[in-house]
Amino acid sequence: MRFRLPLLFAALLPAFATAEPAQVLNVYTHPSFAAEWGPGPAVKQAFEEQCECELNYTVLESGGDILQRLRLEGSSTSADVVLGLDTATMEAARQTGLLAPHTLTLNNLALPVDWQDDTFVPYDWGYFAFVYDTELLPEPPASLEELVNAPDDLKIIIQDPRTSTPGLGLLLWMHAVYGDDAHAKWQQLSGKVLATTQSWSDGYFSLFMNGEAPMILSYSTSPAYHMAVDNTDRYQAARFEEGHYLQVEVAALVNSSKNQALGREFMEFMLSPAFQRHIPLKNVMYPAIDLGDELPEVFDRLIRPSKALFLEPAEVARERRSLVNAWLDAMTR
Template sequence: MFSRVIPVALAAALPLFASANTLPELNVYTHPSFAAEWGPGPAVKEAFEAQCDCMVNYTVLDSGGDILQRLRLEGSSTPADVVLGLDTATMATARQTGLLAPHGKALEQLALPIEWTDSTFVPYDWGYFAFVYDTEQLPEPPRSLEALINAPDDLKIIIQDPRTSTPGLGLLLWMHSVFGDQAPEQWQKLSNKILATTQSWSDGYFSLFMNGEAPMILSYSTSPAYHMAIDKTDRYQAARFDEGHYLQVEVAAMVKTSDNQALASEFLDFMLTPAFQTHIPLKNVMYPAIDLGDELPNVFDRLIQPASTHYMAPEAVARERKQLVNEWLDALID
């Protein structure tokens, strides 16, 4: 380490010079699978910076639940301009913070399995929760939630915590949608098969599942697309369950107290362009929020198609979430 003496006249001029050449910065709160080197974040950052003449900074938090928690803790003093990585199960709770701004957009270009009219959140991808299995460890997986629950206890699975993970919360809602008031009893049956409950999806998928610790993990019906297209293997597949699968739509929103409202709004517009969306299928490994036509990778034609779709409106999730989490905790403790 060394020091250098700067002439007084030059030193006085430096702050003014730096200020004149400082680009505006867009601060985005997101999660690891988006911002990782293999995720869409780096390519999205490069493409948007070329358009906006700005700098994009990612603050990477462990999960969608952690994004929401950080936003709550920081309140109106948050440095975030955009939050990206919430979903339909956390939207209403995030809206209740009062920290998010309306987007004011028509969103006519969306191609989702459900109608979208929300005035705060802009979708950027969607998919179905599913159990992904290792065909080498488990050639014949369960073909329904009921079959999984009633399988021998030596079948081990990895799930995520619904208090911190959006897939974990998705499984909670999936179980509730299928079994209703009987869900706590079904959780008790399933508990003996749970090898690990991880804080985030990435913790379970990369650290445990891909290292062969268990033959099944809660993930997405789209997860095999990455393995087929990038890893060039059919080893990892999603089990198609007879009861259908739960839908997740991932979303972003502007922060009301941001000093960069115009830039944040521009980023939300950019999210629904091919320059952003073409990075979603094989980098975020989800369905894009707009129709990409021939640009959608062919491996998506080989993915499972749910027999039916389970979905709860965000407001219903917000009403029932606490009770469902408590029932889940009680069931696993018992």
């Protein structure tokens, strides 16, 4: 009798052994994507229903932090996919040699620029803009030049280009408009800067929404959230006659991933309505594909820039350090 129990367990072992654990796809991303109010939770649920796997987010502070973490970890990284880089950081990420081609046919994109990249897959896009409080500033500047030349009692909030994607976006915006004159324009603008925050959320929620300044560097899409969710038209984006700088947010597959097939499935899933329908009001950006009637009507009420300003990622990689150094010099004089 004492031998029957071990024999019974031995008989059952093959049945248990055939039940393999679900695959886990590890995605490095930033807080605004993975947050409870962001698209991450809904995307996780939708993808897990499709793949019968587990989607795990490793949340880093910003797109720059995602890139830095990838560099530090190298081929030993636990990331399968990185999601949250953009057109200002993707060339530096490509140069690490740690990313793999996506092999997708990108023929259903709805972007303001032609996209042919074989490594990075766009998942949303938008324009940088200065959002203003209509109750504190009924008549905002109508151009970047008008903002630069405004009296210093008009206070604005910006973000640090070394730590913030919008902060770097403003640096590129100023460069695209002013070229070699940008340094002098930054000096003029510096007197109006109430605060330079480490991240967009630090400035937007802690300062701007508390009325500390009437304008903040943000996105032309930001008012969509206030109109649709907060049910208010109080916060709007100022339309600048020079045009607005374009940002495209992207994801890429990590070359050393042991879940290549699952990672490629996720990259393809990103360009499906099941993913993209969560972008407009949860990431508050334009979707990377045409959603048709699924795009919330408040997006029809947003400003439409007269021109999309855009520097090629390779040029951004070449110019970034010198632009940041020039900005530091202008802001500390």
